[in-house]
Amino acid sequence: MRSWSGIKKQDALVFDAELFEQLQILVAQGESQYLEFKRKVSEGGEKIVRELIAFANSSGGTLLIGVGDDKTIPGVKYPEDESLAVQQALEKVQPALNIEETWIAIGNNRTVLQYVVHVSDNRPHFIADDQGAREYFIRSADKSIRASREMREIIKRRLKKRDIRFHYGEHEHFLMQYLANNKTITLSEFVGLSGLKKFYASNKLILLVSANVLRIIPSERGDQFTLAFTKS
Incomplete structure (x- = not known):
């Protein structure tokens, strides 16, 4: 079992009007203590994982990939690649995080990836760099910051x-x-x-x-x- 096991994904990626409407309502709330938007995965998924760690170390939250800071929902073209990058980065997190992943089709062959993180009983979680230095993150208002x-x-x-x-x-x-x-x-x-x-x-x-x-x-x-x- 990999450290990111427990991630859940739709078995068949089809447009679901109700799910898309729920996404729109969520995005309309804007970023907050419990909600973060990312346009796409970058730098091997480590920036995304820092957000997930921050949620787990704080009060939980939801991260959406394929959503802009301006609340637009362009989605991503290759969700498989985005998801794989996140999963690989999650393998570096200790203790392992339990994340729920959902793929939301938004039309035009575009997808939003939703990650739900619950507050963890195994916190504080951290990610280690190549030299073994640990980085801990927490959520403060609408930002994820290094924990002192x-x-x-x-x-x-x-x-x-x-x-x-x-x-x-x-x-x-x-x-x-x-x-x-x-x-x-x-x-x-x-x-x-x-x-x-x-x-x-x-x-x-x-x-x-x-x-x-x-x-x-x-x-x-x-x-x-x-x-x-x-x-x-």
Whole structure:
């Protein structure tokens, strides 16, 4: 059994008006936390797989190949080639992803490939490059971004579903006071203001997010942390 087994495809590719209408309704929603459009597969399918990893590591989602960012639906001419490129790239993902693939005929010998990804119980997933370096991705709004060390550790701890205990010391008190007067703080800001070494500051933030005291807001420019509950 290959690592991408579980992919489902229509047995016979024929135009289905109802399925096409469902596709149009979905595309009309635009890209979001749970929906991504790609015009075609490129770079051996690895960019596509990064999106699928991000969905699996976050809250799940749907990726459509053959749909433009402007919500047009040109489809792809050779769905077999597109699908094969994705399948081959999926073989590099660890742990293996469970993806549902559907081919949707749109007429004029064109097809849209739909990939549905459910949030994974085996997250965080990653893809390794030729040197073995791991890349993790998560979904943030309508973008798939690299997951920080803090985000990866938070994902792992959430899956364990254990009660989290932490020591409320001077640094935790300082952090609560700071966030009571400032909306967010970054890891580098916390390090600079607290005097803690980066490793210890990082672990405190991870622990407080895991205990639902803080909330993490992933960003390409660096995660931000805010109070999980604020007074209205």
